[in-house]
Amino acid sequence: MANPVATFETSLGSFSAEIYQDKMPVTAGNFVKLAKMGFYDGLHFHRIIQNFMIQFGCEFSKDANSPRCGTGNSPLGNVQDEHPPAHKISNEPGTLSMANTGRPNSGGAQFFINTVHNDRLDWFSPGPSKHPVFGKVTTGMDVVKKIETTQTDGSDRPRTPVKMIKVTVTE
Numbered sequence: 001m002a003n004p005v006a007t008f009e010t011s012l013g014s015f016s017a018e019i020y021q022d023k024m025p026v027t028a029g030n031f032v033k034l035a036k037m038g039f040y041d042g043l044h045f046h047r048i049i050q051n052f053m054i055q056f057g058c059e060f061s062k063d064a065n066s067p068r069c070g071t072g073n074s075p076l077g078n079v080q081d082e083h084p085p086a087h088k089i090s091n092e093p094g095t096l097s098m099a100n101t102g103r104p105n106s107g108g109a110q111f112f113i114n115t116v117h118n119d120r121l122d123w124f125s126p127g128p129s130k131h132p133v134f135g136k137v138t139t140g141m142d143v144v145k146k147i148e149t150t151q152t153d154g155s156d157r158p159r160t161p162v163k164m165i166k167v168t169v170t171e
Contacts, residue, residue: 004032004171006135010045011163012147015140017096019169020133023087027098027107027134030079032169034109039075040167045147046070047156053118054147055099056164057110064161074108081105082132083123089133091118094144096135102128113137115148 004019021028034040034057042062046069047055059072081104091097091114099110111134114121123130137144150158 004169007168009165013143015143017135017137019135024082024134026082027132035167035169043164045162048152049156051116053112053114055112078105079107088124091121094137095133097131097133
């Protein structure tokens with residue numbers, strides 16, 4: 001059975017990603033459920049750092065100017081950390097990775113797309129950051145790079161909001 005494909009329609013264009021349901025069933029399944037619920041529709045990218053990543057999925061980012069952007073949780077609750085020894089997938093450019101607070105089992109709805117190789121964030125690397133990869137952009141990496149070059153303020157928030165119009169998952 002093929003993995004699901006998510007299509008992300010943003011205010012700057014569209015991109016698609018394979019969602020690694022076969023390798024990361026807990027994390028990928030959580031994302032798919034949220035997308036099918038329409039949770040991500042209408043949210044904004046709330047954190048963009050050039051030469052690092054673009055972050056998305058905070059419930060408070062429907063209002064791009066909310067001071068609570070980046071602090072929201074998932075309506076499904078937190079997900080169990082997923083670190084399968086057979087699937088050591090690195091945080092390479094274009095990969096989707098679960099954001100968390102740094103505490104165990106603190107991921108939920110927020111995730112980021114790596115725009116460079118951030119291997120220090122791999123769950124299997126030494127150090128405190130543990131971010132499991134659950135998908136990879138397959139088309140539209142130029143749109144991801146366009147989002148990455150959006151001008152930001154001192155808090156890494158886009159000066160001109162970048163909206164996620166709709167996320168569609170096909171299985």
